[in-house]
Amino acid sequence: MIPLAARVLEALPQTQCTRCGYPDCAGYAKAIEAGDAGIDQCPPGGAEGVIRLSQLTGRxxxxxxxxxxxxxxxxxxxxxxxWCIGCTLCLDACPTDAIVGINKRMHTVIEPHCTGCELCIPVCPVDCISLETATPGQTGWHAWSQRQADHARQRYEARQRRREKPEPATERAPAAPVDRKRAIIEAVLARARAGKSQTETSKP
Structure with missing residues (x-):
C-alpha cells in the first residue's frame, strides 16, 4: 500500500512555498501523516485542496x-x-529554478516554471522583483492544474538532487559575498544618482 505521506504529497499543488510552515510540500505531507500538521495549512491548494486531503486522511x-x-x-x-544587479540571491531562493541569470548580469523569470511561491521577493536587495496575477478570477486548484503541479514537483526534485551532490572546491569563488555587497552598493548609488537627475530635470 502506498504510504499516506506519498498520497498526500500527490494531492498538494507543489508550489514549495513553505507557507504551511514546512520546508517543502514533502515535509508538510510527512507532518500530516505523523499527525503534526493540519490539513488546512496550504493556501495555494485552497478549499479544494483541504477537501482532497480530507478524503485521504479522513479528517x-x-x-x-x-x-x-x-x-x-x-x-x-x-x-x-x-534594476536587477545580478546578485544571484533569487536564483538560490527559487525552488524550481525558474529564474535564470549569472553573477552581475540581468536575471529573468521563465514563466512556465514559476510557481508563484514568492520566496524570491524577500531576498532581493534592490526590490526589483514584483508579483503579477497569473490567473485572475481563479484561485486554489482552479488556478493550478495537475499537470503544472507535476511539472513543478519534477523541477523541484531535480534541483534537490543536484544540490545534494558535493560541489568541487574550485567552483566556489570565495570573493562572491564581497562581489554581491559591492553590486548592491553600486545599485543603491545608481538609484540615488537617477533620482537626483530626475529631480534636477523637473526643476523649472
Missing part, C-alpha cells in the same frame, strides 16, 4: 487556516531587468 474538511495565508490566484514573479 473533517474546513476552510484554509488564515494563520497560514488565504486562498488566492496563482502569482507570477516578474523581474524589473533595468
Amino acid at each position: 473533517p474538511a474546513g476552510p484554509v487556516n488564515p494563520h497560514f495565508g488565504i486562498e488566492g490566484p496563482r502569482m507570477l514573479a516578474v523581474i524589473d531587468e533595468a
Whole structure:
C-alpha cells in the first residue's frame, strides 16, 4: 500500500512555498501523516485542496487556516531587468529554478516554471522583483492544474538532487559575498544618482 505521506504529497499543488510552515510540500505531507500538521495549512491548494486531503486522511474538511495565508490566484514573479544587479540571491531562493541569470548580469523569470511561491521577493536587495496575477478570477486548484503541479514537483526534485551532490572546491569563488555587497552598493548609488537627475530635470 502506498504510504499516506506519498498520497498526500500527490494531492498538494507543489508550489514549495513553505507557507504551511514546512520546508517543502514533502515535509508538510510527512507532518500530516505523523499527525503534526493540519490539513488546512496550504493556501495555494485552497478549499479544494483541504477537501482532497480530507478524503485521504479522513479528517473533517474546513476552510484554509488564515494563520497560514488565504486562498488566492496563482502569482507570477516578474523581474524589473533595468534594476536587477545580478546578485544571484533569487536564483538560490527559487525552488524550481525558474529564474535564470549569472553573477552581475540581468536575471529573468521563465514563466512556465514559476510557481508563484514568492520566496524570491524577500531576498532581493534592490526590490526589483514584483508579483503579477497569473490567473485572475481563479484561485486554489482552479488556478493550478495537475499537470503544472507535476511539472513543478519534477523541477523541484531535480534541483534537490543536484544540490545534494558535493560541489568541487574550485567552483566556489570565495570573493562572491564581497562581489554581491559591492553590486548592491553600486545599485543603491545608481538609484540615488537617477533620482537626483530626475529631480534636477523637473526643476523649472
